[in-house]
Amino acid sequence: MVMGNRFPWYLWCAVAAVTSAMIGAHWDISWHRSIGRDTFWTPAHIAIYLCGVLGGISSAYQILWTTFGKGPDAEASRDASVGIWGFRGPIGAFIMAWGGIAMLTSAPFDDWWHNAYGLDVRIISPPHTVLAMGLFSILLGSLLAVTGYMNRATGSTRRMAEWLYIYLGGMTLVNIGTFIMERIFTSAMHSGFYYRAIALAVPFYLIGLAVAPGVKWASTRIALVYMLFWAGINWILPLFPAEPKLGPVYHKVTHFVPSFFPLLLVVPGVAIDLILRAGRSWPRWKTALAAGLAFAALMLAVLWPLGSFMLTPWADNWFFYGKVADYRTGPNTYTMRRMFVPPEDGYYWNLLSSFAIAPFMAWIGLHFGHWLARVKR
Amino acid sequence: MIWRLVAALLPLAAAAHVGSPDVFVEGNAGPYRLFVAVRPPEVIPGVATIEVRSADDPAPAVRVTPLPMTGDGAKFPPTPDVCARSADDPRFCAGSLWLMTSGSWQVRVIAEGPKGTGQLAVPVPASAQRTRAMDAPLGITLGALALILAVGIVSIVTASVREAMLAPGEQPDAPQIRKSSRVRWITAGVVAGALFLGSKWWDAEASAYDRHIYKPLEMKLGAEPGGRLTVSLNDPGWISARKLDDLIPDHNHLMHLVIARPALDRIWHLHPDQTAPARFEQQLPDMPPGEYLFWADIVHQNGFPETVTTRFTLPEIKGRALQGDDSTGPGDPAAKPLQFLDEGQTFPVKKMVLLRFRSASDDLEPYMGMPGHAFIIRKDHSVFAHLHPGGSAPMAAVALTRPDDPHAGHFMSVRTPAEFTFPYGFPSAGDYRVLVQVKRNGRVETGAWDVAVR
Numbered sequence: 001m002v003m004g005n006r007f008p009w010y011l012w013c014a015v016a017a018v019t020s021a022m023i024g025a026h027w028d029i030s031w032h033r034s035i036g037r038d039t040f041w042t043p044a045h046i047a048i049y050l051c052g053v054l055g056g057i058s059s060a061y062q063i064l065w066t067t068f069g070k071g072p073d074a075e076a077s078r079d080a081s082v083g084i085w086g087f088r089g090p091i092g093a094f095i096m097a098w099g100g101i102a103m104l105t106s107a108p109f110d111d112w113w114h115n116a117y118g119l120d121v122r123i124i125s126p127p128h129t130v131l132a133m134g135l136f137s138i139l140l141g142s143l144l145a146v147t148g149y150m151n152r153a154t155g156s157t158r159r160m161a162e163w164l165y166i167y168l169g170g171m172t173l174v175n176i177g178t179f180i181m182e183r184i185f186t187s188a189m190h191s192g193f194y195y196r197a198i199a200l201a202v203p204f205y206l207i208g209l210a211v212a213p214g215v216k217w218a219s220t221r222i223a224l225v226y227m228l229f230w231a232g233i234n235w236i237l238p239l240f241p242a243e244p245k246l247g248p249v250y251h252k253v254t255h256f257v258p259s260f261f262p263l264l265l266v267v268p269g270v271a272i273d274l275i276l277r278a279g280r281s282w283p284r285w286k287t288a289l290a291a292g293l294a295f296a297a298l299m300l301a302v303l304w305p306l307g308s309f310m311l312t313p314w315a316d317n318w319f320f321y322g323k324v325a326d327y328r329t330g331p332n333t334y335t336m337r338r339m340f341v342p343p344e345d346g347y348y349w350n351l352l353s354s355f356a357i358a359p360f361m362a363w364i365g366l367h368f369g370h371w372l373a374r375v376k377r
Numbered sequence: 378m379i380w381r382l383v384a385a386l387l388p389l390a391a392a393a394h395v396g397s398p399d400v401f402v403e404g405n406a407g408p409y410r411l412f413v414a415v416r417p418p419e420v421i422p423g424v425a426t427i428e429v430r431s432a433d434d435p436a437p438a439v440r441v442t443p444l445p446m447t448g449d450g451a452k453f454p455p456t457p458d459v460c461a462r463s464a465d466d467p468r469f470c471a472g473s474l475w476l477m478t479s480g481s482w483q484v485r486v487i488a489e490g491p492k493g494t495g496q497l498a499v500p501v502p503a504s505a506q507r508t509r510a511m512d513a514p515l516g517i518t519l520g521a522l523a524l525i526l527a528v529g530i531v532s533i534v535t536a537s538v539r540e541a542m543l544a545p546g547e548q549p550d551a552p553q554i555r556k557s558s559r560v561r562w563i564t565a566g567v568v569a570g571a572l573f574l575g576s577k578w579w580d581a582e583a584s585a586y587d588r589h590i591y592k593p594l595e596m597k598l599g600a601e602p603g604g605r606l607t608v609s610l611n612d613p614g615w616i617s618a619r620k621l622d623d624l625i626p627d628h629n630h631l632m633h634l635v636i637a638r639p640a641l642d643r644i645w646h647l648h649p650d651q652t653a654p655a656r657f658e659q660q661l662p663d664m665p666p667g668e669y670l671f672w673a674d675i676v677h678q679n680g681f682p683e684t685v686t687t688r689f690t691l692p693e694i695k696g697r698a699l700q701g702d703d704s705t706g707p708g709d710p711a712a713k714p715l716q717f718l719d720e721g722q723t724f725p726v727k728k729m730v731l732l733r734f735r736s737a738s739d740d741l742e743p744y745m746g747m748p749g750h751a752f753i754i755r756k757d758h759s760v761f762a763h764l765h766p767g768g769s770a771p772m773a774a775v776a777l778t779r780p781d782d783p784h785a786g787h788f789m790s791v792r793t794p795a796e797f798t799f800p801y802g803f804p805s806a807g808d809y810r811v812l813v814q815v816k817r818n819g820r821v822e823t824g825a826w827d828v829a830v831r
Contacts, residue, residue, distance in 0.1 A: 036455065037475045080545035082536040084529075091533070091541045098529045105522040108515060116509040117586040119422040119475070126579050144541075152545065245458065246475055247443065248450035327455075374542040 007160045011149060013058040014096060014142035015164055021051030021135050022174045026233045026259070029181070033257040033326030036246030037119075040111070048135070052103035055138035059096035062145070063089035080152060080377050090377055092145025099137030106131035123182075132179075139175055143168045147212060148375050162213045169209040169218075170225025173265065176201045177230065186260050186322065187334040187341050189307025192350025198263065198303075199296055199354035200361060206265060207272050207291045208365025212372040219276070223269030227262040234258035234321060244327035251336070253327045261320050264306060268298040284366050292359025299354075311338045394769065395672065395684050396760040397753070400501050401729055401800040402768035406488035407495015409437045412800055413768075414729040415484055418476060421505040421589065425474040428729065429460050429486060436468040437490030443474040446481035446500060446680040446777055457487055476503040479589060479616050481681035483778045498778030500770040502681050504591035508583065527568050535561040591615060596673055596685040600661070604696025608634065608649055608657040608673065610685060622654035623678035627773035628745040630702065632657055633674040633763065638667065641754055641810045644823065645705045649673075662705065664694040672761045680774035684761060702745050704814060706823025714815055714822035715749075718796075724830045726806050731798040734813060739795040744816035746772070748797045756808040764799045803830040 024047025031044050038045065066077045066089045081088040110127035146168060150161035177184075183197040210219035237256040244253055271294040279287040309315055315322025325335050334341050344350065400415040410432035417425045429439050440457035444450055460470035476482055482501045487494065511519075539549050539557035549557070592615045599607040610621055624631045630648040634657075637644045645664070649657035673685040699705060718733035734749065741748060751764040762769055776782075803809060809828045814821055 076545070082540040084532045084536050091537045094529075094533050094536070098526065098533060101522060101529070102526055105519060105526065109519055112509075112511055112515060112519075114423075115420065116511070117582065118420040118505065119424070119477075126575060126582065129575075148541070244455045246477065247455040248445065248453040249455050250449075250453055330449075371542075376544055377541050 007157055008149070010058040010061050011142075011146055011161075011164065013054050013061075014092075014138075014145055015168065017051045017054035017058065017096075018139050018142050018168060018171050020047050020054060021138065022171055022178075022229065023233060024048035024051065025135075025175075025178050027237065027256075029178070029259065030237050030256045031242070033328075034242035034244065034253050034255070036244050036327060040107075048131075049103065049107070051135060051138055052100045055096045055103075055141070056100035058145075059089070059093040059100060059141065062093035063087050063097060066090070066093075080148075082377050090145050090148050091375065092141045092143070092148055094141070095144060096138050096141030099134040099139075099141055102130055102134030102137060104134075106134060136175065139168070139172060143172065144372070144375060147372050148377050150213065151373070151376050162215050165209075165213050166215075166218065166221045167225055169205065169222035170229060172205045172209065173202065173222065173226035174229050176205060177226065177263065181259060184260075184263070185335070186307065186310050187339060189303055189310065190340040191344055192347040192353075193344055195296070195300060195303075195354040196350045196357060198299055199358040202263070202265065203292055203295050203358045203362040204365035204368070206269060206295070206365075207276075207288070207362040208367075208369035209372070210272055210276055211366060211369030214373070216277075217270075217273050219272040220266060220269040223265035226265055230259075230262035234261075235318065238318070238321065238324075246327075249327045250330045251325045251327050257324055257326050258321045260324075261306070261310065261315075261322070263299070264302045267302050268295040271295070271298055284370075285363060288363035288366050289359045292362035293355060295362065296355045296358040300351075307340070311340070394760075394762040395686055396755070397762040397769070397804045398506070399727070399802055399804065400499060400768070400770055401764075401802055402497070402499045402770055403731075403798065403800040404497045404499075404767060405495065406437070406486055406497035408492040409433050409488040409490065409495055411439075411486060411488060411497055412729060412731075413484075413486055413497065413499050414800075414802060415474070415499055415501050417501055417503050419506040420509070421479045421503055422475065422477045423505075425476050425484075425501065425503070426471065427460065427474055427484060427486075428469070428471045430729070431468045431488070433490065433492075434468065435490065436462075436470075437488035437492075437495075438462075439470050440487045440489075441472050441474060441484055442487075443476055443482055443484050443501070445478075446483045446774070447678075451483070454485065457485070460486075476501070479504045479591070480618060481677070481679040481774070481777075483680075498775075500680050500682075500774035500778060502774075505586070505589045506591055508586060508590065523572075527572060530568050531561055531564045534564040588614075589616065594621075594683055594685045596671065596687045598671065598687065598689045600689070600691050600694065602692050602695065604661040604663075604694045606649070606659040606661050608632070608659065610655040610657075610673075610675075612655075618679075619681075620677070624651070624675050625678050625773050627674065627676045627682075627771045628747065630745075631675065634659065635672045635674075635752060635761075635763070637670045637672075637754065639670060639758070641756065641812075642710065642825075643705065643707065644752060644812055645703070646750070646752075646814060646821075647699075647703045648701065660700075661691075661694045661696040662699050662703075663696055664691055666691060666693040670758055672763075674763050674771070676771045676773040680771075680777040682771045682774060684763075686761065702821075704744075704821035704823065706814065706821065707812075707825050708823075710825060713824040713826075714817065715813060715824050717811070717813075717824070717826045720826055722828075724803050724828060726830055727802050727804065729800060729802045731800055732811065733796065733798045735796040736815070736817075740817055741795065742816045742819070744814060744821060748794060748815065749799075750814045751799045751801075752812045753801060753803070754810050754812070755805070756810060760804055760807075760809070762801065764801055766797045766799060768800050803828075806831050 024044050027044035066081045067087045078088050082091050084094050106127050113127045146164045153161050180197045180201045188194040237258050240256050242256045272291045275291045310322040329335050402413045412430040414428040439460035441460050442454050442457035444454045460472040463469040482503050484499045486497045535557045538560045592613045595611040597609040631651050632649050634647045647659050649659035652658050668690045671687050676682045715734040747765045753762040811826045811828050814823045
């Protein structure tokens, strides 16, 4: 796309699409934990599907204007585009379009699924997977569209693109954090699987995405975006009333239930930034090893004591929301008793494996990050 | 996967009754007389619909909430929903209810009005009935979208390798094009593999769901010319919560066995004794040889009712006279013990109606605690329902909804009214036979009427 002084609206539109999806996803999860039942037309679902609409508008404009536009600006855009099925456009726009079609497909598929096999009992079903792939594609496409623009831009538009890149990087962490939510609940903070899940999910993004923008403290800033967004939405949701509409109701709920305090990713974020700066001339494997090990060690160092704190009365407040439970939480659950779940089989192995998984995921993430840094279209 | 798109509908089996899954109840919610219809969903978890008509004017405001019949869940109901009042008929309201698991549920209907507040609990058995097939237009649309998505991924990955990293205006060189071509085929293989695994996943989910579709109990019969009938129930496998050693009496009997000749010109309403879990015995009266239809009504400990059905050919039975609550009839088709006030009327499909009966004299006695028992049988035998004036829910299940009321499952008065009604909704169009039993002077009398439903 042509480089002007004004930042293009369709990239703002893409960012709005991603934001809408992340708000909608957290709202929807809280909806199911507070009210229990829903319809297609809940505001949370509309926010999720608005992502498809906004992503579709943004990508359709980019592709159609680049393909059929007239004049020197359109010509310049065509020069900075890729070709698919006779259309031209930024690669990110095509990925967003794919995500939009996937989300569109998931709606009738999910509706039929409910009629054929019953309403949702499990979050991960084939139609929900199509929806999740669509959402992820719009997120990835938005990131690539902004990255391609950033890598070609200069001056103030470049700086704006860098900020949007950081913001979208934070959104990828919100997205992956939501995906592993069922594994990283508060009572699991002293379990091995908790740290293994984080090592599998986070370093790819937190380390990989810090490479492309070439700005200082990228990883730290991406982590901060994640933490502020996650904490913010969980501070806002409990302000609104909600009551269970599905039984049995084991725990009285009067307001939307928040999830849990965000992972303290800013701590490994600072370490990753320092390592990336110090290791500019290192081979990729060495950077990955150092950053991955630092990530795993610091996560253990900060989340373990945070877990202990979260189970104390000191965390029973609006800021930490340590004492929350959904309406299905029975009185004998670990959550209600404010206890950690007992160590699982293979606990030490799971804990130790996070020190191998994190460097490996960092290594893959660094490859992705360096590829992103070269994306120009 | 494809066969799932065109799979035929499985036959509809209802747990309580046969081919008649909806529940109809007439009862009091405190000072208010209510007529309630609950239509369970065909898939579980699913949404049931509820319709409530009030006999009072002005009608009370109605709220409804579903909860499991027994267990911890029964103690912690969710916030009731408002039953939305009809704009045309202020005494009628409708709502929806989420039933999350197969099993025995109850719907609490709460009525509030000028006369105060009252509550009526309606037992509702919930069971997954079928898998809905995907119709052709939706199948074709989703298939086309899946194809676009699959080919789209391959094209996007190929284009990203070929061009995404080139500076503006630069053209991909030959090695770059060759590399993107290799990536195209690798991606196509990955996508094909993902589609294959996705299809296997879909099949596994569908097969897991199929296991939860209601499978009726099986009934095996044995008969001796001396009249000893043995009844064995067998569980073909459904949800693990279904047991055969947990039956509870429904107005004093663990089993109500209805036997009819295919022409439905005569029925026997018997009550076999349980000799061991799932094993019953009954001494038959004199019966001519031939093929008979058997329907056995039982109720599980959690209030979940089932009707087990089979056909069986009996030899000529030289048995003993009927005893206790056992009965047969009609002896003379022309002799009616009651007047059917709606005789000759054509009834609507699904809509709740009241089948009204009147006795010429007020000498009716309770028969097993009830003014009357009605059996609704479609002429092709695809529908069987056993009703009482309180409705189609078994009284044993009604009693479970009111654990504090020892008389919840019985009609209280020694004298029965001369006029009474059976609330019901015929599930499908067709010709039905309605058989009603009452007790008079210590003898059970049976009347039979034909009913058209259109």
